[in-house]
Amino acid sequence: MSHPVVLIHGMWCTGANWDRVRSLMEPRGYDCFAPSLPAHDPTPDQPIDVARLSLRDYLAELEHQVAERRYDRPPILIGHSMGGLLAQQLACRVQPLALVLLTPAPAWGIGALRWANLLAFAPWMFGGAFWRNSHKPSFPNAVRSAFNGVPQNRHRHLYEALVHESGRAAYEIGMWWFDWSRASAVDVSRIRCPVYVVSCGEDRLTPAPVVRKLAARYPGVTQRYYPSRGHWVIDDEDTEEMVHAICGWLRPMEQRYERTRAHAA
Numbered sequence: 001m002s003h004p005v006v007l008i009h010g011m012w013c014t015g016a017n018w019d020r021v022r023s024l025m026e027p028r029g030y031d032c033f034a035p036s037l038p039a040h041d042p043t044p045d046q047p048i049d050v051a052r053l054s055l056r057d058y059l060a061e062l063e064h065q066v067a068e069r070r071y072d073r074p075p076i077l078i079g080h081s082m083g084g085l086l087a088q089q090l091a092c093r094v095q096p097l098a099l100v101l102l103t104p105a106p107a108w109g110i111g112a113l114r115w116a117n118l119l120a121f122a123p124w125m126f127g128g129a130f131w132r133n134s135h136k137p138s139f140p141n142a143v144r145s146a147f148n149g150v151p152q153n154r155h156r157h158l159y160e161a162l163v164h165e166s167g168r169a170a171y172e173i174g175m176w177w178f179d180w181s182r183a184s185a186v187d188v189s190r191i192r193c194p195v196y197v198v199s200c201g202e203d204r205l206t207p208a209p210v211v212r213k214l215a216a217r218y219p220g221v222t223q224r225y226y227p228s229r230g231h232w233v234i235d236d237e238d239t240e241e242m243v244h245a246i247c248g249w250l251r252p253m254e255q256r257y258e259r260t261r262a263h264a265a
Contacts, residue, residue, distance in 0.1 A: 010081025149230025
C-alpha cells in the first residue's frame with residue numbers, strides 16, 4: 001500500500017515545481033500530492049490576488065485540502081523553503097508520520113534576513129508599503145539567490161515558471177519582530193514525529209546557519225548538510241541522491257507503522 005506524501009512548495013512557486021521530486025518518489029510507492037497555495041496559479045490577476053494573503057491563509061487551505069483527501073494513513077509532510085515553515089505549522093494540526101524540511105524558511109523568533117538573501121528582497125522592501133504588495137525577484141536576483149546551484153541553461157525556464165508572492169507572507173517571515181499576530185510561529189511541542197532537515201552551504205535565501213537554528217529546536221533531528229548546493233534542492237544535480245537518502249530514512253518508519261497497524265487489526 002502506498003504511503004501518502006504532501007509536498008508543500010515555497011515562495012514564488014506552484015505545485016508543479018515538485019515534478020522532479022514526484023517523479024523520483026512515486027515509482028518508490030509514494031502517493032504524492034503537490035497542491036498550489038492559494039492565488040499561486042499563474043493567471044493574469046495572480047499578482048493582485050496574492051498580494052495580501054497571510055501565512056495563515058496558506059495554512060488553512062493546506063489543512064482543508066489534506067482533510068479532503070481522507071488519508072487512511074498519517075501523511076509524510078515535505079516542505080521546501082516557505083513550504084518548510086508551512087509544513088511545520090501543518091504538522092501541529094495533522095500529526096504526520098514524518099516531517100522533511102528542505103532548506104526551510106525560519107519560524108517566528110529566528111532571524112531570517114542576511115546579506116546573502118537581502119538582494120532578493122531589497123527592491124521590493126524599499127518600494128513603500130511593501131507588506132501590501134506582491135513580489136517577484138528580478139531574473140538576475142533569482143539566479144543569484146535561488147538558482148545558483150542549477151545549471152545555467154535552465155535558469156530562464158525556471159524563472160518563467162515563477163509567480164508573484166504575497167508581500168504580507170514575506171513580511172511575516174522576514175520581519176517577524178513587527179508581526180504581533182505571530183503568523184510564522186511554530187509550536188514545536190506539538191510536533192511529535194521524526195524530523196529530517198536539509199541545509200546547503202551555498203544557499204543564499206535560507207542560509208545554513210539559519211536552518212541549523214531551526215533544526216536545533218527538534219530533539220533527535222536528522223540533519224543533512226550539502227556544502228556545495230544552493231537553495232533550489234527540489235530540482236538540481238543532487239536531487240536524486242537527496243530523495244534516495246530521504247526515502248531510506250522514511251522506510252523504517254513506514255514499516256513500523258504497518259506492523260503496528262497489522263497487529264491492531
